[in-house]
Amino acid sequence: xxxxxxxxxxxxxxxxFTYCPGCHHGIIHRLIAxxxxxxxxxxxxxxxxxxxxSVFAYQFFNMDGTIAAHGRAxxxxxxxxxxxxxxxxxxxxxxxxxxxIGTAEIMHAANRGEKITTIFVNNAIYGMTGxxxxxxxxxxxxxxxxxxxxxxxxxxxxxxxxxxxxxxKGIAYLARTKVNTPQDVEKTKKAIKKAFLAxxxxxxxxxxxxxxxxxxxxxxxxxxxxxxxxxxxxxEYPLGVFIDKVGDEK
Amino acid sequence: MEKVMVKGTEAIGEAAIRAGxxxxxxxxxxxxxxxxxxxxxRLPEVGGVFLQTESEVATVNMLYGAACTGTRVxxxxxxxGFSLMMEGVSYMACAQLPAVFVxxxxxxxxxxxxxxAQGDYWQAxxxxxxxxxxxxxxxxxxxxxxxxxxxxxxxxxxxxxTPALILADGLLGQMMEPVEFPEFRDLETLPDHSxxxxxxANGRKPHIVTSFDIDxxxxxxxxxxxxxxxxxxxxxxxxxxxxxxxxxxxxxxxxGTVGRIAKSxxxxxxxxxxxxxxxxxxxxxxxxxKPLEELAEKVEMFFDVEMNMGQMLExxxxxxxxxxxxxxxxxxxxxxPTPNEIYEAxxxxxxxxxx
Numbered sequence: 001x002x003x004x005x006x007x008x009x010x011x012x013x014x015x016x017f018t019y020c021p022g023c024h025h026g027i028i029h030r031l032i033a034x035x036x037x038x039x040x041x042x043x044x045x046x047x048x049x050x051x052x053x054s055v056f057a058y059q060f061f062n063m064d065g066t067i068a069a070h071g072r073a074x075x076x077x078x079x080x081x082x083x084x085x086x087x088x089x090x091x092x093x094x095x096x097x098x099x100x101i102g103t104a105e106i107m108h109a110a111n112r113g114e115k116i117t118t119i120f121v122n123n124a125i126y127g128m129t130g131x132x133x134x135x136x137x138x139x140x141x142x143x144x145x146x147x148x149x150x151x152x153x154x155x156x157x158x159x160x161x162x163x164x165x166x167x168x169k170g171i172a173y174l175a176r177t178k179v180n181t182p183q184d185v186e187k188t189k190k191a192i193k194k195a196f197l198a199x200x201x202x203x204x205x206x207x208x209x210x211x212x213x214x215x216x217x218x219x220x221x222x223x224x225x226x227x228x229x230x231x232x233x234x235x236e237y238p239l240g241v242f243i244d245k246v247g248d249e250k
Numbered sequence: 251m252e253k254v255m256v257k258g259t260e261a262i263g264e265a266a267i268r269a270g271x272x273x274x275x276x277x278x279x280x281x282x283x284x285x286x287x288x289x290x291x292r293l294p295e296v297g298g299v300f301l302q303t304e305s306e307v308a309t310v311n312m313l314y315g316a317a318c319t320g321t322r323v324x325x326x327x328x329x330x331g332f333s334l335m336m337e338g339v340s341y342m343a344c345a346q347l348p349a350v351f352v353x354x355x356x357x358x359x360x361x362x363x364x365x366x367a368q369g370d371y372w373q374a375x376x377x378x379x380x381x382x383x384x385x386x387x388x389x390x391x392x393x394x395x396x397x398x399x400x401x402x403x404x405x406x407x408x409x410x411x412t413p414a415l416i417l418a419d420g421l422l423g424q425m426m427e428p429v430e431f432p433e434f435r436d437l438e439t440l441p442d443h444s445x446x447x448x449x450x451a452n453g454r455k456p457h458i459v460t461s462f463d464i465d466x467x468x469x470x471x472x473x474x475x476x477x478x479x480x481x482x483x484x485x486x487x488x489x490x491x492x493x494x495x496x497x498x499x500x501x502x503x504x505x506g507t508v509g510r511i512a513k514s515x516x517x518x519x520x521x522x523x524x525x526x527x528x529x530x531x532x533x534x535x536x537x538x539x540k541p542l543e544e545l546a547e548k549v550e551m552f553f554d555v556e557m558n559m560g561q562m563l564e565x566x567x568x569x570x571x572x573x574x575x576x577x578x579x580x581x582x583x584x585x586x587p588t589p590n591e592i593y594e595a596x597x598x599x600x601x602x603x604x605x
Contacts, residue, residue, distance in 0.1 A: 013456070042451070043450050043451055043452035044452070045450065046318075046319075046448050046450070058460070059458075061456075062451065062456060063450075063456055064448040064449065064450055064451050064456050064457045064458070065448065065456065065458055065459075066314075066345070066448060066459040066460055067461070067462050068311060068314070068315075069314075069337055069341055072307065072308070072311035072314075072338070075303070075307075075308040075309075075311035075312050076311045076312070076314050076318070077315060078308075079273075079275065079311065079312035079313060079314060079316035079317070079323070080315040080316065080318055080319055080448065081315075082275075082299045082301060082315075082316060083299075083315070083319045083323065084319045084321070084449070087319070087450055104304050104308065105304070105307075105308055105311070108303075108308065
């Protein structure tokens, strides 16, 4: 007897991902799609893609969607949600998009408690433009614009967005996770689900920061990248749930 | 309907609501803050949404988001604020999103001042943001016209799926005049955007709204689609006013607030027996090149008056070509020329040419 163990989520379009080998965007896309499927909201969900490697995200989800200007996805999502509060809106943003050029928009959307969901992928580097320093780049880390390594004196310190955001009263769910092990993938899925539930239940703004790899621009192979994330990113960006007003499902 | 005394900015707000706009996003800036203030009070009364944003950059992107869902949406700002919106306006033009912007122009460049000016004509009519695009730009000269053009702006934005701009100035925004408002538009009768809007992919393929394609051949097709659209707008939507041009020997060209001041100049000159007329573009894009060119065949000279260094002047030249001389008079920095001052300048210009 045949038993179906897994199928592609309906919320994915089926278009082949264009991401590099070992990049975590694919896993994170799938988790979002599974969560949207499980909540049964695909037909009422809008995706706002960012500028960055995931600029093509709108093609990978089987949903209505658009691409926001660099950093402005939370403002675009706000406009959508205020115009159509009956729909569900999520933004998918990288660290350059959310933590550099888009800091004002994310801070204010979160603080207003916009009933939208943000998935924030932090891989400590600019991917699409070819490996420049991101606001989340670690101290000492070499990038194409920090060839001698990021220095605190010249470049400032790695941005801790969850820690900055956690004082915002409008946030219903805020967590930092990673997806470099199967267990972490499961945990991240739960976090993403809560960030969506914060919106579905009308509680407030939900954000999950997912630590991610960029083997191509880090200049290492995918397996080493998973290890590098563990050894270098976790000490700088500790995982955790910062805000949870959603509660647990019974 | 009876006439009521209303301030320009508030009249534009009320007109927008009557046109079926229920969503306004905006950031305070002088001299137009009365408009967001009016909307913050008025929109909740009609079940609408007013949101004060964190910046003009956020504002334009909220307009982008709301417009994506096929919803009538509006903002107002003043010169430096409109500069901040330029990136988003370019995105909206390419993504073919309808929305209405109001720029209550003040003195510039830079921080400038908060007095009436017309220095944003180039920005409004020649693009302003990056890439090839145009906005439908309507330049009212009275509060009543501001009301009428606001309603028209929503209809044209929807019809052509493009952002439209009300190019006003501080004078028009602050003055009170009696106006007649249109009836409230039945929201059920607003244009249907279901063929493209983002409303959830329920029982259909996903809709994508975008100003992006990585393939140059596809992007070129998008460019050509815009070109075709702009040609249609140029064909159908040119609007202008002529005042006493039938027997005129000299035509004053002016838009917006200066257009109404120039009307007084025409009256003054006529009393002195001078055959002066006024040509006032109402759509500054699409600019009324053809009717102005036709006038060039009949008159002796043109006298262009603006509150800038001669921006519309370039379009006047394009229309008149070298057929007739064009003189120019302007005040800048927020200084509004008086009818007397313009008339004196005109007489001097005539005297110089008679000699």
